[in-house]
Amino acid sequence: MGAPLKIVPAATVSLEAFAAAFTDAFRGYYHTVSHDGASLARRVRLEQYDLANSLLAYDGREVVGVAALAVRGRRGWCAGFGIVPGSRGRGRGRGLMSALVARAREAGLRRLSLEVMAPNVAARRLYEWAGMSVTRDLLVLERAAARAGDEAAARGASITPRRARAAGEASAEELLAHYWRLHAEPPAWQRELASLLAADLRGLYFGPRARPRAYALTGRAPDGNTYVSDLAAAGAAEAEELCAALARTPGALRVVNEPEQSPFAAPLLRHGFAEVTRQHEMTMEL
Ligand SMILES: CC(C)(COP(=O)(O)OP(=O)(O)OC[C@H]1O[C@@H](n2cnc3c(N)ncnc32)[C@H](O)[C@@H]1OP(=O)(O)O)[C@@H](O)C(=O)NCCC(=O)NCCS
Structure with missing residues (x-):
């Protein structure tokens, strides 16, 4: 020893x-x-x-x-x-x-x-x-940059879906006012409200601006990757709509630590994201 x-x-x-x-x-x-x-x-x-x-x-x-x-x-x-x-x-x-x-x-x-x-x-x-014991699994999902035409659009770092007219853009600060209402599954630590408020993120949303039905926040990290840092939706249909919109955004995207049973995991996998690794979340009461 x-x-x-x-x-x-x-x-x-x-x-x-x-x-x-x-x-x-x-x-x-x-x-x-x-x-x-x-x-x-x-x-x-x-x-x-x-x-x-x-x-x-x-x-x-x-x-x-x-x-x-x-x-x-x-x-x-x-x-x-x-x-x-x-x-x-x-x-x-x-x-x-x-x-x-x-x-x-x-x-x-x-x-x-x-x-x-x-x-x-x-x-x-x-x-x-x-x-400690395992409480749930968290997925790391990745969507590679799409076709060459999308790459040019990605350089503008816009997350505006090219064909989804219903999605709007709003600041992270504005959308985070709806954080608590739109998370059925508690996010992982790095994606909790305290982390999101401290990060430099931009957002897209569906539904009325004053009361979005769903939103996503993305940000560019120092490693050069664009991360989806928050996914929020009122229900399964809204989660599906949001993931379909993300699928239409240009450039590579990473979603880190999405709970396996969240309303977003299966739609993301259906819309072109692949699981690159998974983590076990472990917890103990002290
Ligand atoms: C994981 C890590 C912290 C373990 O530290 P360590 O000093 O080697 O562990 P210990 O010697 O105290 O061993 C404690 C127990 O860990 C497990 N363990 C350690 N090394 C192991 C190995 N190579 N294979 C399987 N189990 C192992 C065993 O259960 C072991 O108990 P045992 O010796 O009675 O079987 C160390 O390997 C490490 O720093 N790895 C790289 C960084 C890392 O993975 N960090 C964890 C991120 S979540």
Whole structure:
């Protein structure tokens, strides 16, 4: 097992140092997770990381692990968890996870959640050992850029459907006034209202502007991809109409962490989106 870990709050080091540790802890992961101070600051702002309760694990003077905790009210969300490659498989993950759960309890949180990629059996087992269980699956869906003609339109970054006359454009701020009325299935953490309000998004909607029946918000991320950050609808028919409209928008689109049982998942798959990966959302009461 090795010597006990020394656990310190992330707030005791610079954001750059925490970002470097985060990057090291995710080496060899399914996709590159690489942060610098600026990119981590963006996530802190969008996802409400709590740096006083996020943790760094040291073995002597070496950083061996990172556990990022985001907080909204009494809910906590583990925004990133990893052990540096040379220290894996020696109980470090268990030590850090125990410290994270204890810290979340001390901070007065009632619930802890996170996502784990479906193939990540090691992480899932660790979280189950800590008392977490899978509550639902979240899908990552992608629609590749369409024909060449659409590419030219995509450069304008417009999300106006080319043939859907009924859809209007409105600011995210205006449409988000209808957030609570139009979500039958609770969105994943990164797509909750607090994240959406902090992001730079644009919207399209169906129905009366004063009381839309459905809306979608999209935004361009620093990685160059256009993400659908919010999907909202009054019912199944409206969800279908919205997904059909998204299918007509030009350029590649990604929908991250759409709940499998949401009213949008099946229509998106019918309208040209493909599942590229899925995550298990895991939760525990504290
Ligand atoms: C997942 C990760 C955090 C586990 O940390 P670790 O220090 O290697 O884990 P531990 O040695 O404490 O092992 C704890 C438990 O995790 C599971 N586990 C760890 N490595 C595993 C592996 N290679 N295969 C299967 N299960 C594994 C086991 O259940 C293990 O308990 P056991 O040894 O009694 O079987 C680490 O592999 C990692 O950082 N991976 C890259 C980043 C990542 O995937 N983060 C999670 C994102 S959700």
